[in-house]
Amino acid sequence: xxxxxxxxxxNLKLTKYKVIFLQIAILVIxxxxxxxxxxxxxxxxxxxSSPSKIFSTIIDLIHSHNFFIHIYITLKxxxxxxxxxxxxxxxxxxxxxxxxxxxxxxxxxxxxFNSLPKVALGPLIIIAGGANIKSVILMAxxxxxxxxxxxxxxxxxxxxxxxxKLFKTLHAxxxxxxxxxxxxxxxxxxxxxxxxxxxxxxxxxxxGEFLVSKQGIGYLIVYGKxxxxxxIVMSGIIxxxxxxxxLYKFITILEKKLLKHI
Amino acid sequence: MNNLIEIHNITKNxxxxxxxxxxxxxxxxxxxxGEIVSIVGPSGCGKSTLLSIIANLDSxxxxxxxxxxxxIAYMLQNAALLxxxxxxxxxxxxxxxxHQLTKENLAxxxxxxxxxxxxxxxxxxxxxxxxxxxxxxxxxxxxxLKPDLLLLDEPFSALDEQSxxxxxxxxxxxxxxxxxxxxxxxxxxxEAIYFSDKIVVLSxxxxxxxxxxxxxxxxxxxxxxxxxxxxxxxxxxxxxxDLDINES
Numbered sequence: 001x002x003x004x005x006x007x008x009x010x011n012l013k014l015t016k017y018k019v020i021f022l023q024i025a026i027l028v029i030x031x032x033x034x035x036x037x038x039x040x041x042x043x044x045x046x047x048x049s050s051p052s053k054i055f056s057t058i059i060d061l062i063h064s065h066n067f068f069i070h071i072y073i074t075l076k077x078x079x080x081x082x083x084x085x086x087x088x089x090x091x092x093x094x095x096x097x098x099x100x101x102x103x104x105x106x107x108x109x110x111x112x113f114n115s116l117p118k119v120a121l122g123p124l125i126i127i128a129g130g131a132n133i134k135s136v137i138l139m140a141x142x143x144x145x146x147x148x149x150x151x152x153x154x155x156x157x158x159x160x161x162x163x164x165k166l167f168k169t170l171h172a173x174x175x176x177x178x179x180x181x182x183x184x185x186x187x188x189x190x191x192x193x194x195x196x197x198x199x200x201x202x203x204x205x206x207x208g209e210f211l212v213s214k215q216g217i218g219y220l221i222v223y224g225k226x227x228x229x230x231x232i233v234m235s236g237i238i239x240x241x242x243x244x245x246x247l248y249k250f251i252t253i254l255e256k257k258l259l260k261h262i
Numbered sequence: 263m264n265n266l267i268e269i270h271n272i273t274k275n276x277x278x279x280x281x282x283x284x285x286x287x288x289x290x291x292x293x294x295x296g297e298i299v300s301i302v303g304p305s306g307c308g309k310s311t312l313l314s315i316i317a318n319l320d321s322x323x324x325x326x327x328x329x330x331x332x333x334i335a336y337m338l339q340n341a342a343l344l345x346x347x348x349x350x351x352x353x354x355x356x357x358x359x360x361h362q363l364t365k366e367n368l369a370x371x372x373x374x375x376x377x378x379x380x381x382x383x384x385x386x387x388x389x390x391x392x393x394x395x396x397x398x399x400x401x402x403x404x405x406x407l408k409p410d411l412l413l414l415d416e417p418f419s420a421l422d423e424q425s426x427x428x429x430x431x432x433x434x435x436x437x438x439x440x441x442x443x444x445x446x447x448x449x450x451x452x453e454a455i456y457f458s459d460k461i462v463v464l465s466x467x468x469x470x471x472x473x474x475x476x477x478x479x480x481x482x483x484x485x486x487x488x489x490x491x492x493x494x495x496x497x498x499x500x501x502x503x504d505l506d507i508n509e510s
Contacts, residue, residue, distance in 0.1 A: 169336035261387040
C-alpha cells in the first residue's frame with residue numbers, strides 16, 4: 001500500500017472518529033448543561049426535571065411500577081401496528097398499481113383520509129373497540145396506513161419507462177415485471193415509507209395510549225402528568241426517544257443492505 | 263420466396279384527445295436471412311414505432327407481417343441495466359425471464375463475456391461500468407437469446423464517438439458471424455451506410471418510404487473497411503437528398 005493510500009485511509013478513519021466524538025460530546029454537553037441549569041435553579045427542576053432525577057426515576061420505576069412491562073406493551077403495539085401498516089400498505093399499493101382504474105376511482109378518498117387528523121377518530125375507536133391494546137393498534141394503523149399506501153404506490157409509478165420497454169422486449173409476464181423490476185426498483189421508496197410508517201406508528205400508538213391504555217409508555221406519561229410528577233413524564237419521553245432511535249437504526253441497516261449497489 | 267420476414271402495408275394511427283395522428287403509412291419491406299437493413303428518417307417520424315410493431319410489442323396497426331415463429335430480440339438505445347443486479351445477472355436476465363437458463367445458453371453467455379473481455383467484471387454492479395461497457399452487456403443480454411431477427415433501436419446513439427465505433431464493430435461482426443438478420447433504426451446516415459446491406463429512407467410523419475438503397479461495399483470484413491469504400495460519399499449524398507431536411 002502506498003503512503004498516499006495509507007494517508008487517505010487514515011483520514012477516513014479520523015473523520016469517522018471525529019463524528020462519533022462530536023456526537024457524544026453534544027450529548028454530554030446537553031445533559032451537563034441541563035443538570036447544571038436545574039441544579040442552580042435557572043430553569044425549573046419541577047417542570048423540566050434533570051438528567052440525574054430522570055435516572056433515579058427510571059430506577060424507581062424499574063423497582064416499583066413494572067417499567068419493563070410498559071416498555072414491552074408499547075414496543076408490542078408499535079411493532080404490530082408497524083408491520084400491519086407496512087404490509088397492508090404494500091399489498092394495497094400493489095392492487096392499485098395493477099388496477100389503475102381503481103386507483104383513479106379512490107384517489108379523492110385517499111387524499112381526503114390522508115389529510116384528516118386521525119386523532120379525531122379516537123373517541124369512535126374507544127367506543128367501538130373498547131379500552132384495550134386492539135384500539136391502540138387500530139389508532140396507529142389509521143395513522144400509518146394511508147401514508148404507506150401513498151408512498152409505496154408512488155414509488156411503483158416511478159419505475160423507469162425505459163426498463164419497462166426492456167421487459168416488454170424480453171416478453172416478461174406481468175408477474176415477472178413486478179418481481180424483477182417494479183418492486184426492486186422501488187426499494188428506495190419502500191425504505192422511505194418504512195421510515196415514515198415508523199414515525200407515524202409511534203405517533204398513533206402514543207395517541208392511542210393517551211386515550212385508552214392502562215399500560216405502556218403513553219400511559220406512564222399521562223399518569224406522570226396526573227400526579228404532577230414530571231420526572232415520570234420526562235423518563236417516558238427519553239425511553240420513547242430511545243425506542244424510536246433503535247427501530248430507526250434497524251431500518252437504516254436494511255437501507256444500507258438493499259441500496260448498496262444503487 | 264426465401265424471405266425471413268415480409269412486412270406488408272403497415273399503417274399505424276395514434277388516437278389522442280386532439281384527434282387521429284397518422285404515424286406510418288403503407289410500409290412494405292422484405293428481409294432475407296442474414297440481411298442487415300437500416301431505417302433512416304427524420305426525428306419522430308415513426309422509426310421506433312415501426313420496430314415495436316415488427317417486434318410484436320404493438321399490435322394496434324393495420325397491415326400484415328408474415329414470419330414463422332422467429333426469435334426476435336430487441337436492443338435499445340439505452341443499455342437499461344438494472345442497478346441492483348450484477349453484470350452477469352443483467353446479462354442472463356433475458357434467459358431467466360424466458361426460462362432458458364440451460365447449460366448451453368449459459369456457456370454461450372460465458373463465450374460472449376470472453377469475446378468482449380468482460381470476465382473480470384461479472385460480479386460488479388452496473389454503476390462501475392462505462393457507457394460502452396454497459397452497452398456491451400446489453401448486447402450480450404440481447405444475443406444470449408440467440409435471435410433469428412435482431413432489432414436495433416439506435417443502440418449506439420448514446421455512446422461517445424470511440425465507444426460507438428467499437429460497439430458497432432462488435433455488433434456488425436457477431437451479426438455477420440452468426441448470420442443474423444437485423445434491422446437498425448438510426449438517424450446517423452454514416453452509421454446506416456457502414457452497417458447495412460440496404461437502407462430504407464422514410465419521410466417525416468406520417469412515415470412513408472421515400473427510397474430503398476442497396477449498399478454494395480467491396481470489403482465487408484469490418485465497418486472500418488466499409489467506411490473506406492469509394493462509394494461511401496455517393497450513398498451519403500443520395501440519402502441526404504432523400505431526407506431533404508429543408509422539407510417543410
